[in-house]
Amino acid sequence: MRIPTSIQRSKLTGLLLAASVLGLPVAATSPAAAHVIPVADMIRGITMTQVQCAAIPQTIWLNVMGRDFCVRYYLSTAGGSNAWPAVFLQGDRLGALRRDGTWAPGAKEKDIDTDNLMKFADTLSKQTGASAIYLGRIGVEGTSGDHRDRKTLLELNLMHAALDAIKQRHSFKGFHLIGQSGGSKLVGGLIALRHDVGCAVIGAGRLSNAPDRPPPQNPSPQAFNVVDAIPVMLQRRSTRILVITDPEDKKVPERTQTDFVRKFQQAGGHVEQYLVEATDDDRHGITPYARAAAADCMRNASPKELAEKLQQMVQKRLAAKAARANAAPGAVPNQVTPQVAPPTLQSAPYTRTDAAPAVRTGSDAQPAQQTAMSERDRSGMGAGGSEVPRSNAQ
Numbered sequence: 001m002r003i004p005t006s007i008q009r010s011k012l013t014g015l016l017l018a019a020s021v022l023g024l025p026v027a028a029t030s031p032a033a034a035h036v037i038p039v040a041d042m043i044r045g046i047t048m049t050q051v052q053c054a055a056i057p058q059t060i061w062l063n064v065m066g067r068d069f070c071v072r073y074y075l076s077t078a079g080g081s082n083a084w085p086a087v088f089l090q091g092d093r094l095g096a097l098r099r100d101g102t103w104a105p106g107a108k109e110k111d112i113d114t115d116n117l118m119k120f121a122d123t124l125s126k127q128t129g130a131s132a133i134y135l136g137r138i139g140v141e142g143t144s145g146d147h148r149d150r151k152t153l154l155e156l157n158l159m160h161a162a163l164d165a166i167k168q169r170h171s172f173k174g175f176h177l178i179g180q181s182g183g184s185k186l187v188g189g190l191i192a193l194r195h196d197v198g199c200a201v202i203g204a205g206r207l208s209n210a211p212d213r214p215p216p217q218n219p220s221p222q223a224f225n226v227v228d229a230i231p232v233m234l235q236r237r238s239t240r241i242l243v244i245t246d247p248e249d250k251k252v253p254e255r256t257q258t259d260f261v262r263k264f265q266q267a268g269g270h271v272e273q274y275l276v277e278a279t280d281d282d283r284h285g286i287t288p289y290a291r292a293a294a295a296d297c298m299r300n301a302s303p304k305e306l307a308e309k310l311q312q313m314v315q316k317r318l319a320a321k322a323a324r325a326n327a328a329p330g331a332v333p334n335q336v337t338p339q340v341a342p343p344t345l346q347s348a349p350y351t352r353t354d355a356a357p358a359v360r361t362g363s364d365a366q367p368a369q370q371t372a373m374s375e376r377d378r379s380g381m382g383a384g385g386s387e388v389p390r391s392n393a394q
Contacts, residue, residue, distance in 0.1 A: 035113075035114055036111050036112065036113050036114070037111060037112040037114065037140070037141070037142060038111045039094070039105060039109050039110065039111055042093065042094060042112075042139060042140050042147060043094060043103050043105065045139055045145065045146035045147070045148075046139055046140075046143075046144045046145060046146075047144060048070040048144040050068070050070075052070070053070035053144075056070070056072065056142070058072060058073050058074060058075055059071065059072045059073075059142075060073070060162055060165045060166065060169070062158065062161050062162065062165065064154065064157050064158045064161050065153075065154055065157060067145075067154075068144075069138070069143065069144050069145055069158055070143065070144040071135075071136060071143045071144075071158065071162040071165075072114075072136040072141065072142030072143050073133050073134065073135050073136060073162065073166060074114070074117045074118045074120070074121040074133065074134040074135075074136075075121065075131065075132070075133050075166075075170070076118065076121035076122045076124070076125040076131070076132050076133075077125060077131050077132075078121075078122040078123075078125045078126050078132075079122075079124075079125035079126035079127065079128065079129050079130065079132070080125065080128075080129045080130050080131070081130070081131045082130045082131055083171070083172050083173040083174075084130065084131075084172065084173055084174050084175065084176060084198055084298075085130060085131035085132055085133050085172060085175060085176070086124055086125075086128045086130060086131070086132045086133070086175075086176045086177075086178060086294055086295075086298065087132075087133045087135055087163070087175045087176065087177050087178065088120070088121075088124060088132070088133070088134050088135065088178045088179075088180075088183070088291075089135055089137065089159070089177070089178070089179045089180070089183030089184070089186050089187060090134075090137060090141065090180055090182075090183050091180045091181030091182045091183055091184075091204075092147075092150050092151070092181060092182035093109065093137075093140045093141075093147060094109055094140070094147055095109055097148060101148065112140065112141060112142075114141070114142055117134045117136070117141060117142070118134070120134050121133060121134040124178075124291060127291055127292070127295050128176075128294065128295045128298055129295075129298075130176075130298065131172075133166070133175075135159065135162065135163075137150065137155065137159075137182075137183065137186075138150060138154070138155040138158055143158075145158070149222070150182055151182050151185050151186065152222035152223065152224070153222050153223075153224055154222055155186065156186055156189045156190070156193070156224065159186055159190060160190060160193050160194065163175060163190070163194070167196070173196065174196030174197065174198055175194075175196060175197055175198070176197070176198045176199040176200070176201075176294055176297070176298055177190060177191075177197055177199070177200045177201070178201045178203070178290050178291060178294045179201070179202055179203060179205055179290070180203045180204060180205075180285075180286060180287045180290060181203070181204045181205060181206075181251065181252060181284065181286075182205075182206075183205075184202040184203050184204060184205025184206075184207075185205045185206055185207065185226060187200055187201075187202050187205065188200075188202060188205060188207050188226035188229070188233075188260075189224060189226060189229065191229075191233050191236055191239055191241065192226075192229035192232040192233050192236075194236075195236065197236065197239045198238070198239065198240070198297075198298070199239075199240050199242065199294055199297035199298055200239055200240070200241045200242070201242045201244065201290045201291075201293050201294045201297065202241065202242065202243045202244065202257075202290075203244040203286035203287060203289065203290035204244065204245070204246065204249055204251070204252050204257070204278075204284050204285075204286040205226075205243075205252065205257065206226075206252045206256045206257075207226040207227055207243070207256060207257055207259070207260035208225060208226065208227035208256050208257075208259045208260045208263070209225055209227075209256070226260060227259065227260050227263055230260075230263055230264055230267050230269070231267070233264070233269070234264075234267055234268065234269045240270075240272075240297055241264075241269075241270075241271045241272070242271075242272045242273075242274065242293050242294075242297060242306075243257055243260070243261055243271060243272065243273040243274070244273075244274050244276060244286045244289050244290050244293060245257045245258065245273055245274070245275055245276070245286075246275070246276055246277055246278045246283045246284065246286060247275055248277075248283045249278070249282070249283050249284050250281075250282040250283055250284060251282050251284040252284065257273070258273065261273045272303055272306070274289070274293065274306065274307060274310055276289045276310055276313075276314050277314050277317075277318060279317050279318065279320075279321045288313070288317065289310055289313060289314075292309065292310065292313055293306060293310065296309060
């Protein structure tokens with residue numbers, strides 16, 4: 001069944017094709033078995049049969065858009081369990097995709113040890129005090145398929161169907177979503193498709209086409225633009241959206257994130273944007289900040305509290321980076337000086353707290369959001385309907 005191109009390229013509402021769970025492995029709730037996924041396999045694309053999928057713990061066999069997939073997820077309760085787990089979606093892998101459809105993997109692309117993905121889920125569970133899931137993206141991280149289909153409607157629908165199946169299998173009530181880069185674009189799309197998202201933390205994600213560039217003349221029929229789904233996202237009033245941005249991001253320009261924030265606010269919605277400073281050379285690695293923001297969001301932290309904690313984290317990480325640089329052989333002492341706060345962008349008329357990193361919110365919607373959070377806090381519920389026990393939320 002083919003989706004009309006006019007719908008594929010604009011609003012995400014109505015995009016979802018029915019995804020049927022064809023088989024659920026009996027061993028799905030056992031700990032994930034570790035193995036190494038070679039880069040060469042991911043470059044070729046990963047195929048798997050339903051029998052092979054069923055033999056691997058924590059997998060789900062799905063048929064999405066007429067294609068079969070084995071989706072692998074890494075569920076941890078190392079820090080506590082609840083009915084609203086935090087779900088993490090990693091950024092794109094395998095480097096740049098050339099025009100001829102071949103990969104140009106960088107030197108940093110390495111084989112994936114799935115034990116490390118499980119450890120990531122353990123850390124996230126301990127950080128949030130709740131159940132946590134590392135969800136394998138298409139063609140990598142244990143999920144079958146071709147990573148050339150990353151950030152397309154196919155992958156978006158696959159992740160959506162996987163969350164539905166995981167929710168049913170484990171009797172979850174909903175999810176908190178965390179994304180990095182390409183994973184963040186999927187988080188943006190999932191907000192529009194789902195009614196069960198509490199906190200949605202979008203780190204360094206391309207949420208709109210660059211506003212100072214014309215749209216592509218012949219966009220892929222599988223492409224989607226998160227900013228086009230704002231009218232649908234505005235209906236998800238129980239979802240708290242946080243955008244984490246480094247103004248000097250060299251991979252995903254700040255303007256593609258701030259443009260989304262501005263348009264969301266202009267449409268009458270509430271969204272929070274926090275400006276931080278990543279410590280990698282590309283100023284793109286937002287994951288540590290996104291995880292911390294998600295944990296605080298799940299505990300009903302106010303925008304001011306979130307900004308203050310992120311500021312402390314920025315200072316700590318920059319100081320650690322400076323210490324590493326100064327300890328390197330031949331380093332000049334104090335060659336890297338931690339900044340107190342990242343630069344404040346003046347490109348959009350948002351309110352901000354006195355604490356850094358800068359936080360931008362839709363001021364018209366902020367009082368209502370704060371009231372809703374207060375009511376949830378009195379009842380012991382986390383933002384977006386999560387059920388993080390108070391004992392785990394301290």
